[in-house]
Amino acid sequence: MTKVFVNLPTADLERSKAFYVALGCEINPLFTDENAASVVWSDDVYFMMLTRDFFTTFTDKRLVEPKDDVQVLVALSRDSRDDVDAIVAAGLAAGGTEPRPATDYGFMYSRDLEDPDGNVLEFVYMSEEAAEQGPEAYLNDQEGLGAA
Incomplete structure (x- = not known):
């Protein structure tokens, strides 16, 4: 089964976590720290909310x-x-x-x-x-x- 991980930048990780929880998502603590939060949308779809600085470590392109x-x-x-x-x-x-x-x-x-x-x-x-x-x-x- 294919899982989908959508990586999104955030300026405020705690605010992002609260927003997505308000939409009915859960936070997976196993993949959440001060740089990123794993937001569980469904069994197959996840949002990875990444601080802007951390997000830039995954690409050489301009954010x-x-x-x-x-x-x-x-x-x-x-x-x-x-x-x-x-x-x-x-x-x-x-x-x-x-x-x-x-x-x-x-x-x-x-x-x-x-x-x-x-x-x-x-x-x-x-x-x-x-x-x-x-x-x-x-x-x-x-x-x-x-x-x-």
Whole structure:
């Protein structure tokens, strides 16, 4: 089984840990110290929150400032539109920001949430039909219902 580790820089490790715990994550103490925190999203997805200085030891490239620049958008699926709204609300209450309005394509609903460092998490719900057969199947079904 493939595990996914997303490494993200942080200016304040304790603040980052509190933010991700507020989203429902757990901190794995076996891989957490003064330089990094292992944030468990699921059995297969982990965020490694790394202090900015420690993060730079893994690359020779210039580290961008997440509040000003974007390198990656981390998209995480949710089970419903309500779940998307609930996790974004939890993130906003924990010090995150929502940089843009929700996007609703009918078959897919998403909202962006920036953590306190400016790293972007995108929470997405996609209808089961669209996920299995592509967006056209969902849209064609809606047209058949008269909702074109």
